[in-house]
Amino acid sequence: MIIDAYNTAQNERGRSDYLTGARPGDPPPPHVPFDPSKLLVRMDAAGVDMAMVCSLAQRIENDFIIGLTKEHPDRLFGFGQVRPQDDDALDEVERIAAAGLRGLKLHPTLHGYFFSDHGLLDPVYRICAAHGLAVLVNALDDPFCSPLAIEEIARGFPEVPTIIAHMGAVWNVPDAILVAERTPSIHLETSATLLADVRRAYGRLGPEKIVMGTEWPGHDFDLERMKIGKAIPDAADRALVEGGNIARLLGLGVTSADAS
Template identity: 55%
Template sequence: MIIDAYNNIWEASGNSDYLTAESFTPDRMIAHLDEAGVDIAVGCSLGQSIDNPYIASVVETYPDRIIGFGQVNPRQPGAVEELRACARLGLKGIKLHPTLHGYHFADHGMLDPIFAAAGEEGLVILVNALDDPWCAPLAIEEISRGFPQTPVLIAHMGTVWNVTEALIVAERHDHIYLETSSTQLLEVQMAYRRVGPEKIVMGTDWPGSHFVLERAKIARAIPNDADRALVEGDNLARILRLAAS
């Protein structure tokens, strides 16, 4: 089964010229999944517009095609309660976006409760870590090493300048994985050589990129069929404890 680890779905809100004024619906995403031969994809709301009930409704409508990840802003009162509500809605993970929400990741007071609750609820944590001083991989390690029961996906592998840190962190911790969206081909090849296919999950960050492009990158970086199967779905199925089809 081909499973993509990171994408965004949302309904238009506000009048921003950047992203949120236009809807990117599950119907549009599923058409692109079909084009690329992807069976299932994780869908999140944008950091600019958190809407967990909407993501849950999408999953309810398309349970065989979309896995829902919720999102919380740890700076907001009630973030832990919102995380637990995501679990009750049937969402499988939590997206954190420190850049948009204005916090540094190495903040135990803010993030320890989030990680603890995610572990209790059986949720994966996905951290948007796109070349960002707010959430460099060593900061992610500082928090997540205290919660080995909570799997962590380092989205974008810290590209461009933090890839080396991401490789170090994934190498040191069994529960920390590297997600490939926005990365360069060379960076995926580096990860494959250093940490192996068991620690990499394919993600596209649709609609920022397209599934056919991400699959082509992964095919070039990981020519071995068995290893590529791990990256393109088997790893994430194991992390999310999805039942075998």
């Protein structure tokens, strides 16, 4: 099976130009409900069997993600999202776990906290550990979520798979590879990364610590699969990156025969 580890689905777009695509001075666009067929059609075109979906950090929509994954349980699985500093954050992590979501996406850059903050993150990780949730960190080139800060928290919770999205973006890729190399629970996700950086990670880590993500609709599944194919020519190794690893981390019930 081909399983993609990172994509976004947004239903309520609010007033944000980033989410609506509006130009300055345009009237607010009418609400158009999310059409899951647009996602499923692109998955089918690229031969992707299952895909993770989560909210963009600009607007957290956990109920929408829960409903979407329940409507398409054979194709989509979900990650919820919280701002750890919110008063109801821990209750919300409990709720999304009970609703069947597979993990938690965190975005320190947009939500304004340092990932090395044990007071904020340790309680979140304890709940994830208790419920078998993975954590995906949207890691950008800034100090809020440096790979070393992510490792500071992740190493205290070895039972929680921690995925560094975008492999730490551009300048933080070397440190992301470093912490994935020495911390068993840390893995790297490939969306928005350079081909050369995926090759570098594969050369240092082998295939077991890398998971393919597209971040649709900002990118497309067939293009991401092409990048992975060029970076990882070995078919067995590529099968792990394109599905086997994330299936193992999340307990998706995919056998090794399926993944190959």
